[in-house]
Amino acid sequence: MTYLVHGATGAQGSPVLSFLRAAGHSATAAVRDTSSTDGPAVSVDVASVDSLTSAYRGATGVFVHLPVGSAEQQLAAGQNIGTAVVSAEVPRVVVSTSGYPLEPGSGLAALVDALTADDVSFAVVQPRLFLENLLLPPVTEAVQAEGVLRYPVRADYPLSWASHLDVADAVVALLLDRTITGRIGVGALPPLVGADLAAGFAEHHGTDIAFEPQDPEDFGRDIIPMFGEAGARPVIDSYAWRQTQPSDVIDAATSAQRLLGLSPRGVAAWLDEIGA
Numbered sequence: 001m002t003y004l005v006h007g008a009t010g011a012q013g014s015p016v017l018s019f020l021r022a023a024g025h026s027a028t029a030a031v032r033d034t035s036s037t038d039g040p041a042v043s044v045d046v047a048s049v050d051s052l053t054s055a056y057r058g059a060t061g062v063f064v065h066l067p068v069g070s071a072e073q074q075l076a077a078g079q080n081i082g083t084a085v086v087s088a089e090v091p092r093v094v095v096s097t098s099g100y101p102l103e104p105g106s107g108l109a110a111l112v113d114a115l116t117a118d119d120v121s122f123a124v125v126q127p128r129l130f131l132e133n134l135l136l137p138p139v140t141e142a143v144q145a146e147g148v149l150r151y152p153v154r155a156d157y158p159l160s161w162a163s164h165l166d167v168a169d170a171v172v173a174l175l176l177d178r179t180i181t182g183r184i185g186v187g188a189l190p191p192l193v194g195a196d197l198a199a200g201f202a203e204h205h206g207t208d209i210a211f212e213p214q215d216p217e218d219f220g221r222d223i224i225p226m227f228g229e230a231g232a233r234p235v236i237d238s239y240a241w242r243q244t245q246p247s248d249v250i251d252a253a254t255s256a257q258r259l260l261g262l263s264p265r266g267v268a269a270w271l272d273e274i275g276a
Contacts, residue, residue, distance in 0.1 A: 001060040002026040002040065003175055009036050011132060012065050012096055015168035023172065030055055030062075046077040052084030061092035061175040066107050078107030082114025093122040094174045096167060099129055102183075123174040125256075127162040127186045128248045131270055134197065138222035140276075143209060149201050150212045152219040152239040155194035158247040160187025165273065166264040170256045180259055185250025188264050189257055200267020204276070216240045 003020050007013035008029030020027035021039070034041040045051040046067060056062060064081055066074050085093055093115060095108070102108050102124070115122045133139075134151065142150045153159065170186050194211030202209040220236035227235070242248070256262040265273065 001058065002028045004028050004030045004042070004055060004059045004062045006030045006044070006062070006064050007067065008041070011130075011164050012098065012167060013063065015165050016063050016171050019168050019172045020175070025176075026060075028059075046080055049080045049083050049087070052080055053087045056084055056088035056090050059088070059090055061094065062090050063094050063096070063171050063175065064111065065096040065098050066111070071106070074107030075105070075110055076107070078109070078111035079114065082111045085120060086114060086118045091121060092175060092178050093120055094171050095122065095124045096171065097124060097126045099127050102126075121178045121181060123181050124183045125167055125170050125174065125186050126183055126250070127167050128160045128250065129162075131161050131163040131267065134201075135276060136223065137226070138219075143201060143205070147207060147209050148212045149194070149198045149209055150214045151194075151197070152214045152216040153194070153242055155211055155213050157242065157245075158191035158193055158249055160185065160189060160191045160248065160250040161197070161267075162187040162264050163270045163274075165270065166256075166262075169262050170260060173256075173260045173262065177260075183254055184259055185255045186264065187250045187255075189250065189252055189255060191247065191249045192267070197267055200271065203268035204271040216243065 003025060005013050005017045005027055008017040008031055017027050017029055029037040029039065029041040030044045031037055031041055032043065032045065034043050042055045044055045062085065066077050095111060097108055100108060102112065112124060139151060142148045167186050170184060174180060174184065194213065198209045198211035216236050216239035219239060220232055223235065224232045252258060
């Protein structure tokens, strides 16, 4: 029996796979190309229910986060994964929202609806914004050249930042403990503001670093060369939306801290651990 990890070569799936194996559990990478990863792997196609069902059959648990794509592609993937989980009778599923809201009609909602309708044991981890975003080249270049952590959120915007490592800790705990179900928030409590992020970077780098809020459109001009206009525009719009919000903080009552006894890494500790 093994745990199946979607996107095991990516930012979220890779640490889940590593943490499971480090703890002595059998874990299989569910990827498009099995030559892209070491260890046990199975090829999956989220556009094919048959492919997914075959991969899931006999699995102890499955970790899922939907691949990047259009709303239509994500909806189809969510529906297909839900159908395959039910068909293969997977006993435990953990889903990451990847920071996206669980909106009606979305791929995430379709997946959760399918799991709920068939009474599958599942949990949903809900991170807000990933610390790894602060490692984008335009951000790190300003840190190194100017001593400025420049990012498109207000300096006073309280946010439950989380790292991919924090999400992986929660996912592994939830795969192993089927008694905890429902939605679990993953992120910093108390939330972090700009000065907290800068202090973590300053501690790690051993130099003074200040936080500077950035206009989302200016940030967009920095990332369009990396992701293209079509890929960058939803990101730019999401940060423009955040400018209108008072905060983005997880609920302490349903947090990983309360339900799993897990505390997220501080910014400096996270940077130290990944060797940034």
